Amino acid sequence: MNQVPHNRNITLPTLQPQHTGLKSLKDQVIVITGASSGVGLVTARMAAARGAKVVAAARNEDALQKLVEELQNKGQTASYVKADVGREEDIQKIADTAINEYGSFDTWVNNAGVSIYGHAMDVSNDDMKRMFDTVFWGVVYGSKTAVKHFKERGVAGALINVGSLFGDRGTVIQSTYAAAKFAVHGWTESIRMELEKEQAPVSVTLIHPGRIDTPYNEHARSYLNKQPAHGGMIYPPEAVAEAILYSAEHEKRDIYVGSQAKVFELLGTLFPRLTDKIVESYMYPTQVDANRPSKPAEESALYHAGYGMHERGTNVGWVRQGSMTVKAAQNPVFSTAVAVGIGALALGLLRKKK
Known part of the structure; x- marks a missing residue:
């Protein structure tokens, strides 16, 4: 058997920082898609x-x-662009507006999204393609536009893509949404490595929200008899906004909004079959409001704008006050404590399984 010489020198690659010096938020121009309701608002x-x-x-x-x-009545500075992120030319219109109004932009947040509730085999291919236009292609167009701008100006900027706990682990009823968010996660991780390798002046952050109390359920296209709604534990949209704005000022690879999101990913990785059974049992009853009939398909926001200026949805779960995982991302000591807690939970589940 061949022996590896003990004196062989192994050189590990030096990890160079991509860039430094994201601006303070007060000095930034920030682009936010999906800004008319929910997390974006x-x-x-x-x-x-x-x-x-x-x-x-x-x-x-x-x-x-x-x-x-x-915002302007409060003495704040804001502009708007009517745009469909699923159209590449509309994404360019957003960037042009930011540059024409303010000379540049410093953070680009790909937040716009819409879901479909229904069994995978029942959802039409046209509806699936339309949803991918918004949830996946909108992120691709926005990412390319933002990266191009940051490279051309040579000053560090932040690209923030909003993913989902369903982008880390699949689910029932929202299979199309999960597939699109899986694509968003894969895209974000891939471009992050490419940009880091070339030392481009771009901080790339993926936000992993748990279930959030927004009008997401009202805007969704539904194939179900009962109205889509989050049940169980849900988080306020302010927690996602806090994660986004922290990432605009600090280089973060990932931020999980809610231990729910992190535990869901961890369970799916360590105990995939157990997680399948949990999802099959828990996710059917907790994605609908059994006391309301589903809205007609034409009232969804899949093909046209949904109602705006609402931060919260009509969900039926227990809304947390905030997110410990977001606080942990901003505090290394707290982060260690949360990681230990999540690890202990995983170990406990493993022992139970044995």
């Missing part, structure tokens, strides 16, 4: 309150006008 309000210049983009022009007027 909360993020726009929080960013403007902290001094950032906001470029809000969505399909609902009336809601965007109201948002910008609201």
